[in-house]
Amino acid sequence: MPKAVQVQEWGGPEVLKLVDLPRPAPADDEVLIRVRAAGVNPLDWKIRNGARRAIYSLPYVLGCDVAGSVEAAGRAVKGLAPGDAVYSMIGRAGGYAEYAIAKAEVVAPKPARLDFPEAAAVPLAALTAWQMLTENGNLEAGQRVLVHAAAGGVGFFAVQFAHNLGAHVVGTASARNHDFLRALGADELIDYNTSRFEERIRDVDLVVDLLGGQTQARSWQVIRKGGTLVCAAGAPDAVRAVAAGVQVRQQSVRPDGRQLREFAAMFDAGKLRVEIGGAYPLERVADAHRQNETGHTRGKIVLVVGGPA
Numbered sequence: 001m002p003k004a005v006q007v008q009e010w011g012g013p014e015v016l017k018l019v020d021l022p023r024p025a026p027a028d029d030e031v032l033i034r035v036r037a038a039g040v041n042p043l044d045w046k047i048r049n050g051a052r053r054a055i056y057s058l059p060y061v062l063g064c065d066v067a068g069s070v071e072a073a074g075r076a077v078k079g080l081a082p083g084d085a086v087y088s089m090i091g092r093a094g095g096y097a098e099y100a101i102a103k104a105e106v107v108a109p110k111p112a113r114l115d116f117p118e119a120a121a122v123p124l125a126a127l128t129a130w131q132m133l134t135e136n137g138n139l140e141a142g143q144r145v146l147v148h149a150a151a152g153g154v155g156f157f158a159v160q161f162a163h164n165l166g167a168h169v170v171g172t173a174s175a176r177n178h179d180f181l182r183a184l185g186a187d188e189l190i191d192y193n194t195s196r197f198e199e200r201i202r203d204v205d206l207v208v209d210l211l212g213g214q215t216q217a218r219s220w221q222v223i224r225k226g227g228t229l230v231c232a233a234g235a236p237d238a239v240r241a242v243a244a245g246v247q248v249r250q251q252s253v254r255p256d257g258r259q260l261r262e263f264a265a266m267f268d269a270g271k272l273r274v275e276i277g278g279a280y281p282l283e284r285v286a287d288a289h290r291q292n293e294t295g296h297t298r299g300k301i302v303l304v305v306g307g308p309a
């Protein structure tokens with residue numbers, strides 16, 4: 001029977017269990033994907049440890065992102081056929097498995113330049129970055145954007161998208177990540193370990209807040225009046241936003257196959273790059289979570305499913 005990683009009780013990485021589950025069957029508007037790699041995201045361990053138990057229930061197969069090949073397509077599916085190499089943010093469950101189900105509308109052909117682990121690193125993080133910048137942030141060419149946690153899974157995509165949109169990009173990251181981020185298009189970098197960003201910049205048009213907490217509290221003063229803060233890490237402080245004369249938006253990432261097709265074109269044109277900060281076989285998912293929970297990975301962590309990709 002196919003393998004999947006299931007959470008059967010809330011807790012630390014040790015609660016992740018490799019189990020046998022029947023192969024799911026796609027509904028008319030779905031595809032069954034033979035998973036070759038799955039992305040690891042902070043949401044996964046926030047579900048695993050029970051922090052989201054009001055929303056998610058047990059048993060739970062984690063995993064939002066997959067790359068693999070179409071095994072079977074439902075009767076109403078057009079444009080995807082068995083054997084096609086694809087990638088997808090399938091939702092918020094089911095990706096840490098040998099087979100996963102996705103609505104056809106959230107599946108896109110895999111970028112030709114990327115292998116399966118690289119492709120699995122893309123969907124949720126890149127969709128979040130893109131939606132924060134363009135849908136919530138309305139970023140325009142020539143504007144100044146501050147990306148917090150620029151070297152992480154969402155941040156390094158935000159840096160690239162913002163640069164490609166013609167913005168002036170400022171990022172916060174440890175010094176060891178500065179050359180990496182400069183190569184992706186960052187114009188200015190601030191080492192948050194040795195300096196306070198609010199003493200280095202002001203009048204930015206947009207803050208991409210991937211940290212919340214104290215980082216958000218110190219961010220209001222660097223945004224110009226009428227500028228915007230988009231937060232992906234918890235609820236933004238609406239009272240502080242009003243006091244600062246800043247617009248505030250809360251990001252909640254949405255699966256979107258059309259946007260993934262656009263990203264694939266960017267990868268294949270050499271305008272977008274992916275960075276793998278850790279790759280583990282499915283059996284070592286607990287180690288993948290331990291790394292992700294450090295909060296200091298450069299780029300993305302992936303699980304390789306069913307042997308080398």
Ligand SMILES: NC(=O)c1ccc[n+]([C@@H]2O[C@H](COP(=O)([O-])OP(=O)(O)OC[C@H]3O[C@@H](n4cnc5c(N)ncnc54)[C@H](OP(=O)(O)O)[C@@H]3O)[C@@H](O)[C@H]2O)c1
Pocket residue numbers: 041042043124125128148149150151152153154155172173174175177192210211215231232233251252253292295296297298299
């Ligand atoms: N709401 C949504 O739709 C949504 C979607 C995606 C993600 N998220 C959330 O967004 C957050 C970020 O996700 P992610 O996948 O990008 O996480 P991640 O990959 O784990 O982020 C790791 C990065 O954070 C950096 N970092 C840690 N502390 C920092 C600080 N004080 N200042 C600047 N950089 C710092 C680290 O850089 P150094 O190594 O240089 O320290 C590291 O590169 C998570 O809380 C996640 O749950 C929300």
